[in-house]
Amino acid sequence: MTSSLSQALDQFAQQLTVLHQQSRQANPDGRHLQALFLTTQQQFQAFLALVEQTELTTAVEVPLRSLQTEVNRHLRLLGMDVAFLQAARQPQTVQQRQAQMGDRIRTLEQFCQGLQQTLAQEKP
Incomplete structure (x- = not known):
């Protein structure tokens, strides 16, 4: 069952990568970024649904939670970053918002790695 958790987490990480790539473009399309963000959020929700269905040891469940x-928390903040980027009109502000999104996505990618390491501790 943990392999399906790993797969769902991998899909979330891949979606973060796509969002990161699109957010770094010179003139990012705000609506497209919003759609990608919503898909990313849905991927994480799918992962959470699988976690709820999986029996995990306490040693894994506590750090996982x-x-x-x-x-x-960071996904909510990323959603705000996307909205602020959509509202930005000045090139300098757009660049600042893109940098903020990049930082937030890198943080989320680090959390993904932590989740993967935590799941790897679960005995098959």
Whole structure:
């Protein structure tokens, strides 16, 4: 069952990568970024649904919950970053918002790695 968790987490990480690539473009399309963000959020929700269906040991479940909380928090903040980027009109502001999004996505990618390492501790 943990292989399906790993697959769902991999899909979330891949979606983060796509969002990151699109957010770095010279003139990012705000609506496209919003759609990509929503897909990213849905990927994480799918992962959370699988976690709820999976019996995990306490040694894995406790750190997993902590990391999930942080990912949820950063996803909410990323959603705000996307909205602010959409509203930005000045090139300098767009660049600042893109940099903020990049930082937030890199943080989320680090949390993904932490989630993957935590899941790897679960015995098959």
